[in-house]
Amino acid sequence: MRRQSDDAMTLYRFVMMIPRWWLLLLMVVPALADEGIFDQYRDLMGDDNPAIFVIDEGEEFWVQSQGPSAVTLEACDLGLGAGVTRGAYAQFPRYFADTDRVMDIETRLLYCMETLQGRDREVIAAKPYSLRGDFGTELEALVTWLAAESEGMTIAPEQAHPKERAMYAMGEEIFFYRAGPHDFSCATCHEQSNKRIRLQQLPNLTEHTEVAEAYGSWPAYRMSQGLVRTMGWRLQDCFRQQRWPGLIFGSEVSIALQTYMAVNAAGGVMTAPGLKR
Amino acid sequence: MRATLRRITLVVWIGVAPVAVSEDLASVIHASFSDSGQATLMRLEQDPLQQRCSQPRDERVDDDIAMALRQERLNAVVFPEDGNFLGDWQRGSAVAASGRGLQSNDDPSIANGGNCYACHQLAPTEVAYGTLGPSLTQYGLRGQSEAMLRYTWTKLWDTHAFNLCSHMPRFGAQKILTEQQLKDVMAFLLDPNSSVNQSAEGPSSAH
């Protein structure tokens, strides 16, 4: 369980990463403080971000023989045919006939690990994401690499199948569903433009340009986490902050919300892996 | 009623091909979450207010149901029994700055915060404020008439009494803050000595 001292130490480490003089900037220029300072940090990092290394790790996992079947993931069908990875991420979430359901990239990878490699899905699903200080999980690395395989491509989630459209409609309902002691829904923070929570700008996920930029930049290297984080992780963390119970990995709600965002973002460009605070 | 309309819309849209889709959104949501720390599945059950307010901003209708709900919320506000609305503004400042409380990873034995700065500007010297709600800087200029005290308390206790379907939490009605914490936040807003009511440069003489 995270404690206050952990949070303080994490904040301390994060602050130590930034050149000290930038902290002065943060204090005296409130107007810039929301995103300006991180844009400057991004420029200093150049056109690379630590995620470039996680991309390499993901590719290594893809060609690694694992599980009782001692097979790689290279035959995994991500919607464009077995083994086709270029452009696949940009068309998720989508319906798959072999499972007769709509899946996001993470649930599809889990399916391939189970059916191709013979691995135990419960074991992977029990810890799909890193805890603080971890080295990054296999799933995070694979998602990062696959996102990079769609970099620059048009966001184009499939909506031809009735189940895909139903998933969008459900995602929209969930987006506005208010619950918990704070009465929070996704819409509480994400249905208006030009708003921020503390100093964090909030994308309006009902507006095409903003949701395209937001959706297209995940997975992302989160500087505050020291890790690449996926959209599935982001949703889990949102619900924690909304005072809701725990979002189950690969659940219908997770897939529905990703569908809602992806369809609203359709036509935009994949820029992932991104770099965020 | 709005939730029912949406469900009907959902069924009609997918009526072209027979598909097994769960029409009961509540059960899908329930199956997608698990108890986590103090955040249990019970939190997903909506009360009438949450049900009424679960739709897009521009689809909300100010009808008789809305009026009745607002009045009901107003009637349910609990004012301090001792009639004293104002606590300690410095304690209130700490409540406003604290974002902890009620999350799955929060320790239930530690007091909840109001997290006011997440959405509001308050003390002008604090630059890390959100803009989801209006600025409350210099709130104390409104004075401390009985009407103003009751109005401010009501906003904190249950904002829906005045602004139905606002996204501000119901700090009193949902037991997020204790009565004492609410009094302290009241003082943080209304006490002329509070940092909220100073100018950015220094102490204000305005009362």
Place this chain on the structure above:
Amino acid sequence: MAGRIKIRAQKKGELTEVKALMRHPMETGMRKDQAGESIPAHFITEVAVLHGDQTVMQAHWGAAVSANPFLGVRFQGGQSGDAVRVVWTDNQGGTGEGETTIR
């Protein structure tokens, strides 16, 4: 896992730009686990970047550096095809290294 370093080195005009991602928990020693026991300090204390035999950068690190440190260094000189290495030592005597060639 520990000891893994991924490196890229690229010519940029007269400079060679090296970026490396090290996998290391960088435990400060201040955290406690669920049982309330202190998690032992485990962090990189020395890092060096070598161009061939020459050390072009050497640093002393401490607990303030975050987990999975990302290092960026630019140095004068270097030609495409030259070997660049990054090596580290930590407070528990562990080491890590990685190598690449300049693109």
